[in-house]
Amino acid sequence: MSVTNKSPAVLQVRDLACERDGRRLFEGLDFTLGAGAAIQVKGGNGAGKTTLLRTLIGSTSDYSGEILWRGQVFPQGLRAMREALLYIGHRGGVRGGLTPLENLTWYGATKTSALEALERVDLFGFEDSLCNSLSAGQNRRVALARMFLPQAPCLWILDEPLTALDVAGVAALEKQMTTHLGGGGSLLLTSHQPLNIMGLNFVDLSDCLVEESFSDTGGEHVFN
Structure with missing residues (x-):
């Protein structure tokens, strides 16, 4: 899948493969997140959604491939990214x-x-x-x-942010996400619940499981 990107890349992933407990979860993952864009990471249980987010924030180094923040390759890019990052994981901090x-x-x-x-x-x-x-x-x-x-911060990485929220809480969160994107912020998240966010893009880790060929998906995901 390819979408024209008219804004500078904020976060890029190139040929990424991630492992957990010595087992490779997925490989060949490519996507680009631009300013004002949102990506929802999808995949079944155990596909590696949380592992991907933890890799992107530098909490695990069991990966191969490249991650870039505004064109700067990790680990140098990671230090710069953390100054512009809001991460909320399962425990919430x-x-x-x-x-x-x-x-x-x-x-x-x-x-x-x-x-x-x-x-x-x-x-x-x-x-x-x-x-x-x-x-x-x-x-x-x-x-x-x-x-x-x-x-x-301009980059929000959120792992299941809608968990344990009621209907009103979900609506308030969706509205705030939309406001953030409208101001040029970027959003990468996982969610088992559907999200009402206009222009939301998707990266499905099921497309790049180790047992399957990622090349069949049409190449890099580029979102703006």
Whole structure:
């Protein structure tokens, strides 16, 4: 699959193969993510979706191929990318011994902006409760509140961000993602739930499983 890319590449993956526990999950993965573009990574359980995201943020080095941030190859590009990255994984980076307000200020938010972000994710009144006393859905919203802080990083990499959210929470998150893309930000995410994001593109890891030939998919994915 090939889509014309009119904006400079933000994140590029070239001939990427990833492993987990000594087993190669996929190979021959190519895609380009441009400014203002969104990609949803798809694939069955065990296909390597989370491993791919962890590889892109530098949490694992069990890969071959190239990853580039604004044309700069990893690992040099990784250091530059982390300055522009908002990553939310399965655990969300929420510290249970801190309150929601303290978690956001730990990430550098002011008290005012943190309170506003928590209100946006429907956590008004819970800002001073310890996170280890909150539900799984509330803790997920504490993590996602980082997306509502001013001057959020330009690249968002999100692993199953809709997990444990109700209908209203999903709608608010989709709206914020759309706003982020409209401002020139980029988004790469996984989700078992359908997303209502205009222009959302897809990379399916099932197309590049080790047992299958990736060349049948038509080459590199380029998204703008």
